[in-house]
Amino acid sequence: MPDTTPQDQATAARKSKDAPDTAAAETTPDTNDTRYEPYPGAAFFHGGRHSSIVTAMARRLEAEDCGDGRYLGPDWTNAHKAAFACWQHKLRPKGAGDVTGIPDETAWDALKVPRVTPLPRES
Numbered sequence: 001m002p003d004t005t006p007q008d009q010a011t012a013a014r015k016s017k018d019a020p021d022t023a024a025a026e027t028t029p030d031t032n033d034t035r036y037e038p039y040p041g042a043a044f045f046h047g048g049r050h051s052s053i054v055t056a057m058a059r060r061l062e063a064e065d066c067g068d069g070r071y072l073g074p075d076w077t078n079a080h081k082a083a084f085a086c087w088q089h090k091l092r093p094k095g096a097g098d099v100t101g102i103p104d105e106t107a108w109d110a111l112k113v114p115r116v117t118p119l120p121r122e123s
Contacts, residue, residue, distance in 0.1 A: 037113040039105045049076040052116045057103070060111050061087055087111060 037053055044053075051074060058072030058080060066086035070079035085101030091110055098104045103111075 034119060035112075035115060036109075037115045037117065039103070039108040042102050042104065045076055045080075045102050047076060050074050051076075053113070054080060056116045057111065057113045058083065060113050064090070064111070066090070 037056060040053060044051075054076050055072075055074045058067075061067060061080075061083040062072065064087060066083045068079070068082060068086075070077075070082075072079055072083060081101035083101075084103055084107070085099055088097070088099040088101070088104070088107050089095070091097075091107055092099055098107070
Protein backbone atom coordinates (compact mmCIF):
# COMPACT_ATOMS: atom_id res chain seq x y z
CA MET A 1 0.00 0.00 0.00
CA PRO A 2 1.50 3.36 -1.00
CA ASP A 3 2.28 5.91 1.66
CA THR A 4 -0.31 8.69 1.79
CA THR A 5 -0.35 11.83 3.79
CA PRO A 6 -3.39 13.06 5.69
CA GLN A 7 -3.73 15.72 2.99
CA ASP A 8 -3.82 13.02 0.25
CA GLN A 9 -6.47 11.13 2.20
CA ALA A 10 -8.58 14.28 2.60
CA THR A 11 -8.29 15.04 -1.13
CA ALA A 12 -9.36 11.48 -2.02
CA ALA A 13 -12.33 11.69 0.35
CA ARG A 14 -13.39 15.04 -1.11
CA LYS A 15 -13.14 13.69 -4.69
CA SER A 16 -15.29 10.68 -3.87
CA LYS A 17 -17.80 12.98 -2.16
CA ASP A 18 -17.91 15.29 -5.20
CA ALA A 19 -18.23 12.43 -7.69
CA PRO A 20 -21.63 12.12 -9.38
CA ASP A 21 -23.97 9.61 -7.84
CA THR A 22 -24.14 6.98 -10.58
CA ALA A 23 -26.50 4.84 -8.51
CA ALA A 24 -29.19 7.54 -8.75
CA ALA A 25 -28.76 7.75 -12.52
CA GLU A 26 -29.09 3.99 -12.82
CA THR A 27 -32.43 3.95 -10.98
CA THR A 28 -34.18 5.92 -13.75
CA PRO A 29 -34.22 3.67 -16.81
CA ASP A 30 -34.06 5.30 -20.23
CA THR A 31 -37.47 4.35 -21.60
CA ASN A 32 -40.11 6.02 -23.73
CA ASP A 33 -41.77 7.08 -20.46
CA THR A 34 -38.67 9.03 -19.46
CA ARG A 35 -37.56 10.30 -22.87
CA TYR A 36 -40.87 11.38 -24.36
CA GLU A 37 -43.63 13.65 -23.15
CA PRO A 38 -46.76 11.66 -22.24
CA TYR A 39 -49.93 12.51 -24.14
CA PRO A 40 -51.64 15.30 -22.16
CA GLY A 41 -55.12 14.63 -23.57
CA ALA A 42 -57.13 16.41 -26.27
CA ALA A 43 -58.56 18.93 -23.76
CA PHE A 44 -55.03 20.25 -23.16
CA PHE A 45 -54.94 21.80 -26.63
CA HIS A 46 -57.10 24.92 -26.67
CA GLY A 47 -56.71 28.62 -27.37
CA GLY A 48 -54.88 30.40 -24.58
CA ARG A 49 -52.82 27.34 -23.57
CA HIS A 50 -49.23 28.43 -22.84
CA SER A 51 -46.85 25.54 -22.24
CA SER A 52 -43.33 24.26 -22.84
CA ILE A 53 -45.04 21.06 -24.03
CA VAL A 54 -46.58 23.03 -26.93
CA THR A 55 -43.13 24.42 -27.79
CA ALA A 56 -41.51 20.96 -27.70
CA MET A 57 -44.30 19.59 -29.90
CA ALA A 58 -43.82 22.50 -32.33
CA ARG A 59 -40.08 21.79 -32.66
CA ARG A 60 -40.85 18.15 -33.50
CA LEU A 61 -43.49 19.16 -36.05
CA GLU A 62 -40.99 21.51 -37.69
CA ALA A 63 -38.40 18.70 -37.73
CA GLU A 64 -40.99 16.55 -39.53
CA ASP A 65 -41.47 19.36 -42.09
CA CYS A 66 -45.00 20.12 -40.91
CA GLY A 67 -44.58 23.84 -40.30
CA ASP A 68 -45.92 26.31 -42.84
CA GLY A 69 -43.63 29.19 -41.93
CA ARG A 70 -45.82 30.66 -39.19
CA TYR A 71 -44.35 31.06 -35.71
CA LEU A 72 -44.92 28.02 -33.47
CA GLY A 73 -44.21 29.15 -29.92
CA PRO A 74 -45.49 28.18 -26.48
CA ASP A 75 -49.06 29.44 -27.06
CA TRP A 76 -51.44 27.00 -28.79
CA THR A 77 -52.63 28.68 -32.02
CA ASN A 78 -54.28 27.79 -35.31
CA ALA A 79 -50.75 27.47 -36.73
CA HIS A 80 -50.08 24.64 -34.26
CA LYS A 81 -53.38 23.02 -35.20
CA ALA A 82 -52.50 23.20 -38.91
CA ALA A 83 -49.03 21.78 -38.29
CA PHE A 84 -50.43 18.88 -36.27
CA ALA A 85 -53.05 18.25 -38.98
CA CYS A 86 -50.14 17.98 -41.44
CA TRP A 87 -48.55 15.38 -39.16
CA GLN A 88 -51.82 13.46 -38.88
CA HIS A 89 -52.13 13.46 -42.70
CA LYS A 90 -48.58 12.06 -42.95
CA LEU A 91 -49.55 9.24 -40.59
CA ARG A 92 -52.95 8.68 -42.21
CA PRO A 93 -52.50 9.59 -45.88
CA LYS A 94 -55.99 8.50 -46.93
CA GLY A 95 -57.66 10.46 -44.13
CA ALA A 96 -58.52 7.30 -42.22
CA GLY A 97 -58.77 8.39 -38.63
CA ASP A 98 -58.40 11.71 -36.88
CA VAL A 99 -56.89 14.47 -39.03
CA THR A 100 -58.47 17.45 -37.23
CA GLY A 101 -55.23 18.98 -36.00
CA ILE A 102 -56.08 18.33 -32.35
CA PRO A 103 -53.46 15.87 -31.13
CA ASP A 104 -54.71 12.35 -30.56
CA GLU A 105 -52.76 9.79 -28.54
CA THR A 106 -51.65 7.66 -31.50
CA ALA A 107 -50.29 10.62 -33.49
CA TRP A 108 -48.75 12.14 -30.34
CA ASP A 109 -46.88 8.95 -29.50
CA ALA A 110 -45.64 8.64 -33.09
CA LEU A 111 -44.33 12.23 -33.01
CA LYS A 112 -42.05 11.41 -30.02
CA VAL A 113 -42.12 14.80 -28.32
CA PRO A 114 -39.11 15.05 -25.99
CA ARG A 115 -39.98 15.22 -22.30
CA VAL A 116 -39.98 18.73 -20.89
CA THR A 117 -41.96 18.06 -17.70
CA PRO A 118 -40.37 16.48 -14.64
CA LEU A 119 -40.80 12.78 -14.05
CA PRO A 120 -43.41 11.98 -11.41
CA ARG A 121 -41.95 11.05 -8.04
CA GLU A 122 -42.39 7.48 -6.92
CA SER A 123 -43.79 7.04 -3.44
